Amino acid sequence: MITKLLIANRGEIACRIARTAHRMGVRTVAVFSDADCNAPHVRLCDEAIHLGPAPAAESYLIAEKIIAAAKRTGADAIHPGYGFLSENADFAEAVEDAGIIFVGPTAETIRAMGSKSAAKDLMEEAGVPVTPGYQGEDQSLRTFRDAAERIGYPVLLKATAGGGGKGMRMVENAADLADTLDSARREAKSAFGDERFLIEKYVPHARHLEVQIFGDGKGNVVHMFERDCSVQRRHQKIIEEAPAPDLPPAVRAKLLEAGVNAGKAVNYRGAGTVEFLYDTGGQDGGQVYFMEMNTRLQVEHPVSEMITGLDFVEWQLRIASGDGLPYRQEDIVELGHAFEARLYAEDASQNFAPSIGTLTTLHLPGGRARIDSGVEEGQTITPHYDPMIAKIITHGARRSIALNRLVMALEETRVAGLETNAPFLHRLAQHPKFARGEVSTRFIEHHGSELFDEPAPDAPVWAAAALFLRHVPDAPAAPAFRLNRAAHEVLWLEHDGEPALFHLYQEEDGYRAVLEPDASAAARREGREAKPAQSFTFTGSRAANGEISLTVNGRRLTAKAARHGKGVRIWLGAEQFDIRLVDPLTGAQSEGSAEGSLTAPMPGIVTLLNAKPGDEIAAGASLLVMEAMKMEHSIKAPAAGVLKAYRFSPGDQVKEGDLLVEFEAAE
Template sequence: MFKSLLIANRGEIAVRVAKTAKRMGLRTIAVYSDIDIGARHTLACDEAVALGGATAAESYLVQSKIIDAAKRTGAEAIHPGYGFLSENAEFAEAVEAAGLIFVGPTAETIRAMGSKSAAKDMMERAGVPITPGYQGDDQSAEAFSAAAEKIGYPVLLKASAGGGGKGMRLVREQREMADALAAAKREAKSAFGDDFFLMEKYIETARHVEVQIFGDGRGDVVHVFERDCSLQRRHQKVIEEAPAPNLPASVRKRLLDAGVNAGKAVDYRGAGTVEFLYDGADDFYFMEMNTRLQVEHPVSEMISGLDFVEWQLRIAADEGLPAAQNDITENGHAFEARIYAENPYNDFSPSTGFLDSVHLPHHVARVDHGVEEGQEVSPYYDPMIAKIITHAGSRGAALGQMRQALLATRIAGLETNTRFLHDLAAADDFIREKVNTRFIEDHAQLLSGPGTVPDMAMIAAAIAQQPAFFADPTKGFRLNAPSKLVLWLEGNGTTDLCRFEYRSGDWTMSVEPGATAANRREGQQNGAARSVTFQILQQSDDMLRLRMGDRDRTAHVAKGDAGVRVWIDADHWDIAHPNPLVPAADQGASAGSLTAPMPGLITLLVAEEGASVAAGDALLVMEAMKMEHTIRAPADGVVKAFRFAVGDQVKEGDFLVELSTEDE
């Protein structure tokens, strides 16, 4: 076994690899970009080397910097993690050419499996079932359209070098093909430097089922059972589980055998995943082989009791497979939920900013993460913050643990998908094992958002804003006189005037909805005034226990510069404490201006200045967090001016384009 390991990655996977490596007695070396100075993964290792640069292209993707860092620190091996250079054949060759050990498959295998078209050809020769499709050299929209007519719509466009849901587009009819192919090619070129595409028949109600394999590089391959990864948004997984539910024994045996045969066909070395589409009945089809450790590997670790990173390191040290197939056993059921910095209720748009408060459910689940309070989530890298993993003796028990773990996950400072994940885990169809890759699309009600701010959340926000007053309301007041407090609280875009009064052990909140100073002068009010009575049972910096009527309920709070985030059960609300006497700042934009929803790069101006557009028409395209995002017209109008050009970097909130609308 080698004695030192450089981890060529960041975030939770770098922390995860370092944990096992240190347990095995290895000296660990981290690398970091300028954005990641002091990040958790750098502190998890024995030493860390600066790569410089902010973007991945300036840091984690620069092969020479990684190899130089390994040489300067005396590292004997390099673990690539996942993403970045993990499936780059040239990097694997360069590592070995430098006299170092690459923890992963051979460059030849990575190259063969990295081309989805070449991989499909190889798997077909090995007898592994494949989907009907097109992978020709003619990459024109006309060639794809002609092939799609033969295959039959819908079809899925996939970047040959792609992965992680990037460079993929679902096309349902011929008129969508040209635009979808052009957009997918731009995204693939940016993410992978390669815009060669293939196309597959899209199976509407398919499940995504994958087989975890390990090989010793000399023909011996074992599986560690299968996973179901059908719950996806934008072709990217959000909840995974092992083993796959509702899978007939005969299908499972054929699936596992196919996974092992795929590995043997390439003399696989290290950890790999063979992904299949399962039609829910008897048939399954090869999609691709991922030549690295998967993001969702923990669910397979939990049901097998194995440490997959240890297996990778031992295989890389030429110790062979740590166990034979008959020695690998299965126990219980496991789930993983991916916490992303994104807003599910705004088309899953990425969210950037600082993590003002982070509370992760270590007491009820395994949590793999690479973040700390105060850390910035930048637009330069993948938006995943953490992975929550639960394991129990049955699927139902493991899923129940997951719901509890998600309820206990509280992150403030930016938007996350935590509530959405909880609602997925609580969905009746998911509980009843009725899953497929269209699950999220078919359950649109899960994307409705938390709704109106409830009175309890407003009360909790007020207490968080004025904790001393609520903790001792009689201090400083005349004996037996009521204690009073007046606050303006803003949530969901409405500012309410709230009066709090304490008398004889009870609190009363009286609310004037929409009571800004201007509205009060004009006699306007959004809704009827109301009052509620409550008691404070417990009060601390981040938790409140309130009695309202005949119910005792708990709220959690986190106070930030912009206001208070309040959690009640699975929901959360951001509530500000504005000064309604001060008008909003004039930002110099017309009512028809559109702003950037996140920091990013302008990649395409779709419309032209002076052109008439209809509501929903594409205006421009920007790239953020390795994904394309289309900015569309909110109403019919005319494009007056673009504020930025292609290639410009924009900040969240920057005005992008001005529209003149009929309302102006």
């Protein structure tokens, strides 16, 4: 039996493993970097060992330091969590060679399934259906072109050592293949140290299904049913559910059988996930194709735990201790339906670009949802790690109940200090087709106009913002906003870079407000037609917890508010609105815009320069590429013009806000 467990990870999964280990009477050891000195997982464990600087390559990814920490603390087992070293066969082998239990499959299994190309070959031998494509050793552009022509466009490029959507690109036509392959190879080399790729047929009418399996390493494998992970952005999952909705019984039986057979083919030990593509259209409609096997616990495993009532980390520890599989297949029962939404620090309106900053407000739902999180209010989201804040998990006897609970939980979620995808997740969960289970891997692409449509602030938002900002001690002194004084007073309130005049008239039973939108100097210079003024009456009060009670035009409602940057973030339901109070002497000139910015959006590394000084550049052309938070970001020309100079070279580290390019727009 394991008595002391070192957790070679961070964040919510490290917290989750520690809690289960403690419940089982196992002592725990945390490891941490400079960025995680005071992180929740460090405080939760019985002991903690410092690994090094914040970058993962200098801390969490150094196998020797982690094994040394286990020996130093007397840990008899290491749990790798997911990410980092969890699917590193050399690490698993080194752990076992050191006489320490590795909580996971054998190094041999990890190697067999770690290469997407080798795994596809192995599955073909085991009779598991695979997606048509090419996964050979010849990595020349000509070979990829020939394969793409043979299987037909669109195609999908996938890094053989990849995972989590990294190094994955869809190619629509032959003209884009070379550039897309180059970009994907750069990302794969940076993320995995391996730039080998495979190519396979892109299935446009597809769902992403996966089977959770457990094996004892002695030939026995069971499944925990299937999950649907179709709804993704940038090939990364954001909402998962179990079981898969509206799945024909014959397809489900085929899927579960294939998942178990995949595990048996490699004599699997521990927790694993077998991922499949389900083709729902065309001549091959109903066909299930093997994609890859993740030889670790998955981020989305809680939905399978919820429908089985089992603790998968406990299963991992019991199997690693030599106890075998706790249950037989017939003992594992499906109970209801579950959803998981991944709350990320990212801006959905900016192609889901990661957002960094301090969590000045973090309120996660309780009661209706299970929350798996490894961060807390006041903590900083850095560019060094995955920007996940929490997983919001709900369960119900029926799919509709679980989904309603998810919608309500997202309405209770409030984060300020940076951007999150919470409003986007709420719109997605409420979409009629999602509610009916009509999902596919292109769901966001097909319904983007509805999912990205952010509402404009209405009367309750403006009233709530005025009430909140009046109570902020360091708000601009002028204009005065005295709710206890009968007068006509004016506030300059700004939303999304556009100032508006907020006129306030105190009346006997409350206040009458007149809002003049789009009051910027730019609007006047450009001769834009003035938007009609809004007039409404309201009363309200603000509580110490940021809750604002309002009655607007006779309608009673409650808003939430918190400081955000230089202003306030207002929540009405799940939607959020950022309002700023500006000085009247400068407010009319407030015209800032991030569009076309030639500065670094966040700390990162310059990886590629796409032009040279003196070149004439078309509007929207990529000037350089930088890597930040495991993603490539293209800095594009804001207009047609001439590139004057680059401020940095490939390999240079840049800070947020650094000017990257000197550019002169054409007259």
